[in-house]
Amino acid sequence: xxxxxxxxxxxxxxSHVDPSFIALLETEGLIEVRMIEGIRYxxxxxxxxxxxxxxxxxxxxxxxxxxxxxxxxxRRMEDLQNELNSLRNRLRLYEDSLL
Amino acid sequence: MAYIDYYKVLGVERNASQEDIRKAxxxxxxKHHPDLNPNDPDSKRRFQxxxxxxxxxxxxxxxxxxxxxxxHWQHADQFEAQQQQYRxxxxxxxxxxxxxxxxxxxxxxxxxEFSDFFESLFGSRGGHRGGRSxxxxxxxxxxxxxxxxxxxxxxxxxxxxxxxxxxxxxIPAGVExxxxxxxxxxxxxxxxxxxxxxxYITFVIPDGxxxxxxxxxxxxxxxxxxxxxxxxxxxxxDTLDGKVRLxxxxxxxxxxxVRLKGKGFPVYKQEGVYGDLIVTWRVEIPTRxxxxxxxxFRELQRIG
Numbered sequence: 096x097x098x099x100x101x102x103x104x105x106x107x108x109x110s111h112v113d114p115s116f117i118a119l120l121e122t123e124g125l126i127e128v129r130m131i132e133g134i135r136y137x138x139x140x141x142x143x144x145x146x147x148x149x150x151x152x153x154x155x156x157x158x159x160x161x162x163x164x165x166x167x168x169x170r171r172m173e174d175l176q177n178e179l180n181s182l183r184n185r186l187r188l189y190e191d192s193l194l
Numbered sequence: 195m196a197y198i199d200y201y202k203v204l205g206v207e208r209n210a211s212q213e214d215i216r217k218a219x220x221x222x223x224x225k226h227h228p229d230l231n232p233n234d235p236d237s238k239r240r241f242q243x244x245x246x247x248x249x250x251x252x253x254x255x256x257x258x259x260x261x262x263x264x265x266h267w268q269h270a271d272q273f274e275a276q277q278q279q280y281r282x283x284x285x286x287x288x289x290x291x292x293x294x295x296x297x298x299x300x301x302x303x304x305x306x307e308f309s310d311f312f313e314s315l316f317g318s319r320g321g322h323r324g325g326r327s328x329x330x331x332x333x334x335x336x337x338x339x340x341x342x343x344x345x346x347x348x349x350x351x352x353x354x355x356x357x358x359x360x361x362x363x364x365i366p367a368g369v370e371x372x373x374x375x376x377x378x379x380x381x382x383x384x385x386x387x388x389x390x391x392x393x394y395i396t397f398v399i400p401d402g403x404x405x406x407x408x409x410x411x412x413x414x415x416x417x418x419x420x421x422x423x424x425x426x427x428x429x430x431x432d433t434l435d436g437k438v439r440l441x442x443x444x445x446x447x448x449x450x451x452v453r454l455k456g457k458g459f460p461v462y463k464q465e466g467v468y469g470d471l472i473v474t475w476r477v478e479i480p481t482r483x484x485x486x487x488x489x490x491f492r493e494l495q496r497i498g
Contacts, residue, residue, distance in 0.1 A: 143378045146389055147229045155224050165230060173232075180372040181409065188408050191401070 099139035103128060106137060112149055120148055123159050125166065198311050200247035200260065208261075212254065219248040228334060233374060233394050238333060246312050256316060263315070332382035332391035339395050341365070343402040347434050347460055356393060357382070363395070368410065368462035371399040404432055410469025412458040415476050418442065423477040433457045433471055440473065448477040 107114045117137070120126045126145055129136045137145060151157045151165065201208050204218040222244045224230065231237035250256045335356055349367045353360055361380055369375075374396045381391025399407075406413040416431050426444035430437050433454070440452065451474050458469030483491070 143392075150227070150229055155227055155230075156220055157224065169230075169232065177373075180370065184371055185408055188401075188406050188413070191406065 100129065100136035101139060101142065103135040103137050116149070116152060117145070119159055120145065123163060125163060196311065198309060200250050203243050203247035204251060212252070215248070215251045219244060219252060233336065235336060246309060250312070260315065332384040332389065334381045334391040335393045337393065337395050338398055340398045343399060343405055343407060344434065346397070346399045361393065366463055367460040369397045369399070370462065371397060373397050405434070407459055410459045410461050412469065412471045413474070414471065415474045418446065418475045418477050420477060420480055423475065431473055442475070446475055446477070448475065450475045
């Protein structure tokens with residue numbers, strides 16, 4: 096399957112981001128960077144996450160470990176939200192059957 | 195348009211140092227940043243307020259102007275012209291009238307923009323400072339989309355109009371009631387080169403008059419006449435994709451459930467996979483019996 100890719104150096108230049116930050120995200124396993132013929136690429140699907148991590152790092156001064164912890168907590172929150180939603184629907188079904 | 199007490203917004207004293215303001219902003223921004231509070235409109239509004247307060251108090255020049263004009267901010271330009279004239283005539287510098295602000299008022303709440311108050315005092319963009327963080331991400335939009343159970347059961351395209359912008363989306367079969375999907379970059383445009391916000395769509399899918407849904411399974415109550423329940427037979431029942439004929443076992447009790455595999459709701463993003471349809475038989479006791487029918491029931495009672 097074809098994937099849209101963004102050249103990391105180009106992205107960093109245009110968005111005023113230090114390339115070492117992208118490397119740090121990669122090292123810590125927060126994103127995956129692809130290497131094709133010596134050029135590092137960022138898959139387009141990860142752009143949204145990368146931009147969020149940039150905002151956390153630069154605008155909120157959260158370090159990489161903090162970003163990773165937040166990432167896990169947000170995922171957990173999303174899972175719990177889905178579970179809550181599913182339980183709400185289940186409860187509604189039982190309540191309706193009692194009426 | 196109400197005054198806004200930016201000091202109150204950031205929770206700092208009026209004589210706070212620039213470092214105190216920076217710290218207060220960072221602390222509040224970490225608490226209310228939209229990235230850390232996804233899909234929470236209150237946090238977004240609060241973050242917008244904090245951002246604006248920091249834009250003013252974090253910039254010594256803007257802070258000075260803000261402090262100087264106080265409650266007379268509406269006449270700032272006029273006041274400045276008078277001060278210039280005074281300086282020309284008498285020399286020296288004109289002082290502030292020392293007026294303080296009344297309690298902070300509300301924000302306009304416009305998408306990702308500054309309040310009317312801010313724009314009156316500093317212009318529409320307020321002259322952003324340089325640096326990477328000068329670009330602000332656009333506000334996220336939240337929308338609700340109501341679908342019938344039948345609509346949610348098939349993949350289809352919809353054109354939504356969100357804040358005057360037409361957005362074409364494909365809704366996959368099997369979306370759940372209350373489920374929220376995110377469309378990246380479809381929110382308000384960013385400011386000063388910042389990225390656009392996201393669009394969150396929450397689906398509202400009420401149960402229909404016939405089917406109730408639980409996850410991927412559908413539930414339906416089907417009335418069954420007493421004679422078919424006792425003797426067995428066939429019964430036509432509704433499914434999402436038409437009617438099916440179902441065998442009824444003899445001596446079927448009221449409330450008996452029958453599970454029809456694969457006749458339920460499509461599973462989200464799993465093509466060709468469906469939940470089950472659970473049929474509950476509701477045995478109906480006949481009414482308005484003829485004398486002959488009553489006699490036969492009495493006969494059954496005697497021999498039973």
